[in-house]
Amino acid sequence: MKAGFYIGDYKYEVRDIPNREPKESEVKIKVAWCGLCGTDIHKFQGMNGASVVIPPIILGHECSGVVEAVGPDCTLFKPGDRVACDPSYGCGKCNWCKQGFPNFCHERHGVAKGFSEYVYPPEKNVYLISDSLDLKSAAFTEPLSCAVHGLDLIEMESGKTVVMYGMGAIGSLMLQLLSLSGAAKIIVVEKEAEKRKLAIELGASEAVNDMEIEDISQEINVDYVIECIGLKKTMEQAIRIAGKKGKVLLFGLGNPDEFVSFNQFEAYKKEVSIYTSYLNPHTSQRAINLLEEGKIDTKKIISAELNLDEIGTELQNLTHSKKGKVMVYLSGEY
Ligand SMILES: [Zn+2]
Ligand SMILES: [Zn+2]
Known part of the structure; x- marks a missing residue:
């Protein structure tokens, strides 16, 4: 074979x-x-x-x-x-x-x-x-089960504001899970116009580029930030734009030789928490349930x-x- x-x-x-x-x-x-x-x-x-x-x-x-x-x-x-x-x-x-x-x-x-x-x-x-x-x-099933585990870790409460980075395959799954999880407002950050359009189709309230999100995050409190790219630049921005009590999930897989830095004092004043998520312990059946019910496009x-x-x-x-x-x-x- x-x-x-x-x-x-x-x-x-x-x-x-x-x-x-x-x-x-x-x-x-x-x-x-x-x-x-x-x-x-x-x-x-x-x-x-x-x-x-x-x-x-x-x-x-x-x-x-x-x-x-x-x-x-x-x-x-x-x-x-x-x-x-x-x-x-x-x-x-x-x-x-x-x-x-x-x-x-x-x-x-x-x-x-x-x-x-x-x-x-x-x-x-x-x-x-x-x-x-x-x-x-x-x-x-597998990529979705990894996304389910990631959202389990941040214990997302409904009715809040989420910023999500990246409309690659995993971001597109994550976005749909976020809308199912009761986020009030989901802002997707994506550099390609075509993928920003897809973000709106899959449930985002808004889709913007990485310059625009800097301004937006000054005006609203970002409760959750989910980074689904794994680039140093976007991971650092994700941590920076998190609001008070903000939870940041660094979901995208980064370069193993690269470090990410952030201003501890800024994070301290907001009580920002940073999460990572590794694989899919015990979430396969739940991913299948979502797929079987047609909840994920x-x-x-x-x-x-x-x-x-x-x-x-x-x-x-x-x-x-x-x-x-x-x-x-x-x-x-x-
Ligand atoms: Zn995979
Ligand atoms: Zn074992």
Whole structure:
């Protein structure tokens, strides 16, 4: 079977790997769709994703598909089941897993490398989806579950003002979650006019550029700032524009070698809190619930549908990734 590898040195290659049967509690899933994540691009550019990268590695982790076979210890699934994956494995036994934080598991690793015709996650990382949900949308389970976790951390109260940076794929999901969470006013900061238009379509009250937000934040108290880009400049501005009692969530993945600075005295006078969010502990089912209920528009976010071979060029040029979410079709089944 074919799989798309990052082989180091800014190189991507589709290789043939053995197609095997599932062991123990593994579920063998014929992958239908897999999203191209910002962390895949990070890995390709020689930076780490959620974990340290030692190539060659199969890329992708946002996948959905149909169960082909199950291991002898698997009790929850059967061939033909339509499923989405949580790619992040927690052992369930270490002190972090026991405290409910599998994202910090000592043995944490990816178990659904979706740029592959088949994946073999253990059954506890697999989620059944209803017939009402198409497999392409179901592949948004992982990125959406990460956004759900981020909003859990800041314990967002309804009726407040939120500023959100970046209308990339993750920002577009986050924005929709914010409107569902009862924000009174959502101001999106985005440099591209076309994406500002999309922001309004997906629930923003206003969409502005990074100059305009400086003035706006002087006039109103910004209660929450969610940064979904990961750039030093926007992260620093996000912290600066937060209002009194403001909570800042630095959600976008930054450059590991770069530092962010802010004026402690200014932050002190406002009691600003800064949050970061790591992965998706226990939020996959809630992401699926949102997708199944049609609460999240995934169609408007997708910029291209490519096959495994076409991803190499995309990773080089980022032509479609700049515009939105790139979906990789494996079986392409709905
Ligand atoms: Zn992802
Ligand atoms: Zn663990």
